[in-house]
Amino acid sequence: MHIGLSRPKAPPYPTPDVDAAIVARHAEQAGFESILFGEHSITPTDEGVSHSIHTEGVPYFQEPVVALSRVSAATTRLKFGFGVCLVPQHNPVRLAKQLACLDHYSGGRLIVGIGTGWSRAETEALGGRFERRWGQVREIVGLWRRLWTGERVEHQGEFFQVPPVRCFPQPAQRPGPPILIGAAQDSALQRAADYCDGWMPAFVTPEAVAAGPERIRAGKARIRELAQQAGRSMDDAPVTAIVHGGTGRDQLKRFEDAGVERLCVMLPFFDDAEGARRAVTQMAEQVL
Numbered sequence: 001m002h003i004g005l006s007r008p009k010a011p012p013y014p015t016p017d018v019d020a021a022i023v024a025r026h027a028e029q030a031g032f033e034s035i036l037f038g039e040h041s042i043t044p045t046d047e048g049v050s051h052s053i054h055t056e057g058v059p060y061f062q063e064p065v066v067a068l069s070r071v072s073a074a075t076t077r078l079k080f081g082f083g084v085c086l087v088p089q090h091n092p093v094r095l096a097k098q099l100a101c102l103d104h105y106s107g108g109r110l111i112v113g114i115g116t117g118w119s120r121a122e123t124e125a126l127g128g129r130f131e132r133r134w135g136q137v138r139e140i141v142g143l144w145r146r147l148w149t150g151e152r153v154e155h156q157g158e159f160f161q162v163p164p165v166r167c168f169p170q171p172a173q174r175p176g177p178p179i180l181i182g183a184a185q186d187s188a189l190q191r192a193a194d195y196c197d198g199w200m201p202a203f204v205t206p207e208a209v210a211a212g213p214e215r216i217r218a219g220k221a222r223i224r225e226l227a228q229q230a231g232r233s234m235d236d237a238p239v240t241a242i243v244h245g246g247t248g249r250d251q252l253k254r255f256e257d258a259g260v261e262r263l264c265v266m267l268p269f270f271d272d273a274e275g276a277r278r279a280v281t282q283m284a285e286q287v288l
Contacts, residue, residue, distance in 0.1 A: 001256040003287055004034030004264040005280065006083050006242045009204050013060045014271040020067035021074035023267075023276045028078040030284040034111065035071065036083030036242065036264050039064045044121035065098050072106040081111025083242055083264065084182030084200065088116055088128030092140040092160055093167065096147040100171045108172035111240065111262075113182040113200040114141070134191070135159070141179060141195050148176040180240055184208075189219055193226035198238035204266070209243050209251060213258035216241065220259055240264065245283060252287060 005027050008014075020037060027035045040061045064082055071080045087095070103110040116133040117123055123130045139157045146153045147167040155162040171177055180200035181192045192199045199219060203212040220237050227234035240262040241255060247265060255263050265287055270279045 001252070001260055002033035002079075002262040003252070004036065004079070004240075004262055005032050005283065006036045006264040006266045007038060007061075008267050008269045008279075009244070012269055014269070015060050017060065017062040018270060018273060018276050019070065020062060021070035022273050023280065024071040024078055024080065025074050026277050026280040028075045030280050031288055032078065032280075032284070034079035034081070034262060034264060036081050036111070036113065036240075037061070037064045037067050037071075038083055039086045039089075040117070040119075040122065041086075041089065041126060042122055044119060044125070047119060047121040065095075065102070068102055068110070072102060072109065077109075079109045079111055080106075081177075082113045082182075083202075083240075084113035084115035086117040086123075086126075086128075087114050087140050088123055088133045088136045089126035090140075091127075092143050093147065093162060093165070095140075096144045097167055099144070099177060100148055100167065100169055103171035103173055103177045104169040106172070108177075110171070110173070110177040112177050112179045113240070114179060114196070115182040129159070132159070138191070138195055144179075145176060178238065180238070184215065184219075186222075189222045190226055192237065193223050193232065193234060194230055198234075198240065198261075199223060200240045200242065202242040204242075204244050206244065206246065209247055212241065212243065213254040216255065216258040216260055238262075242266065245286075247287070249287065 024035055038061055068080050120130045136159050139159050143155050148171055150170050152164055154164045178197040180198045181188045181196045182200040184201035203209045223237040224234055238261045241260050242264045245266040245268055267279045270276045
């Protein structure tokens with residue numbers, strides 16, 4: 001099982017966030033396999049709080065495409081990705097191009113966790129349709145896969161229309177970087193089986209972490225079953241799990257035994273470069 005890092009859960013939120021390149025260099029030097037960054041572009045001020053993790057509303061995060069570009073340039077081996085990308089908040093052709101460039105120029109190191117976000121105000125301010133956001137995701141993922149072939153693509157969908165185009169460069173990973181559905185609900189398993197390459201659940205409380213390995217076993221079995229029903233082969237559905245940073249080695253072994261391919265441990269809070277170095281070093285001593 002590969003061990004990676006995920007940025008701190010919130011709150012509190014560092015403002016501004018520490019440069020992803022600094023955190024990634026420390027992660028690579030410490031021996032971690034990967035690092036994931038979440039996405040929230042704006043913080044609506046009048047929406048209120050409706051999510052159990054983000055108890056102070058939508059958090060402040062640095063722009064992930066920019067952050068991952070800096071990670072790519074600052075490292076040579078470290079895999080990196082979205083944990084998760086809020087897909088309906090992007091133009092699908094532009095994002096396909098950005099993802100392909102990240103993967104191409106990094107030599108195939110990109111991991112694409114996807115989701116929709118829980119904030120109606122954030123989604124709609126950035127162009128998504130909140131009630132149909134998962135329908136948008138499905139259409140967008142299918143369009144990405146076609147654009148990544150380098151062939152002529154024309155698309156007339158429910159949400160997006162694209163005239164005949166080609167899009168280059170192609171991703172280094174073929175047929176593209178892995179696309180992992182980023183949620184732990186049962187509905188995520190159906191989506192993983194229908195149109196994704198795997199699953200990216202997050203376990204952010206001690207209780208959820210303790211129950212996580214059994215949830216993974218059951219989820220992998222269900223994805224295999226649903227994929228077979230959909231005519232797809234996912235005999236070993238890849239799982240990248242995000243877990244709370246208090247997890248010890250014994251608990252990590254339970255996730256490995258449950259079939260997790262990659263475990264990304266949440267870093268503790270930090271708000272400057274030295275704090276990032278200490279946090280990464282501390283986590284390396286704990287889990288590597």
